[in-house]
Amino acid sequence: DTGVSQDPRHKITKRGQNVTFRCDPISEHNRLYWYRQTLGQGPEFLTYFQNEAQLEKSRLLSDRFSAERPKGSFSTLEIQRTEQGDSAMYLCASSSQGDGTEAFFGQGTRLTVV
């Protein structure tokens, strides 16, 4: 198992453009999470999937953000009409269910909106 992988690692886009990020979790993990991390802060929860069902969304996730996890495998996070404030590191994590299990993080996608 190669761990959680994210693509792309870096994305520079112009304000107003749409971007899409992909996350491939660890294959046997049924839980998948998206977080956002800005400079000098810890990751902040955005949304959570259990299998293909999106079960929770943070208030940080505006209407311009949408996430999917078709077939309960990989996930995509799309940001429409990007704004400069969307510039951040977007982290994906996956875990199995059960008490005390840890989340495994990917290396993130760094988004810069210019």
Next chain:
Amino acid sequence: GDSVTQMEGPVTLSEEAFLTINCTYTATGYPSLFWYVQYPGEGLQLLLKATKADDKGSNKGFEATYRKETTSFHLEKGSVQVSDSAVYFCALRMNTNAGKSTFGDGTTLTVKP
């Protein structure tokens, strides 16, 4: 809501010095507690964890003990190395709340030779 408060950084130490990074938490329930480390240019890696009160997590010479009475999970290492230079994040995870993690803001450690 749940929250994690970490000692503010940055922390600069000489090689072989003793390290403590303080972490306290607020949670409605009994979380699992974690320390993650982020090396420059890399993703978050789990350093150690503890799942119940009085548990001690340890890895690579780092230790942290889950103290329910003080709601703390301080990270310690007896003798730091230059290679320990990184950002350290304390986090909690509630098993009853979709398992999402709540993180502190991170503490940057720089170890000088």
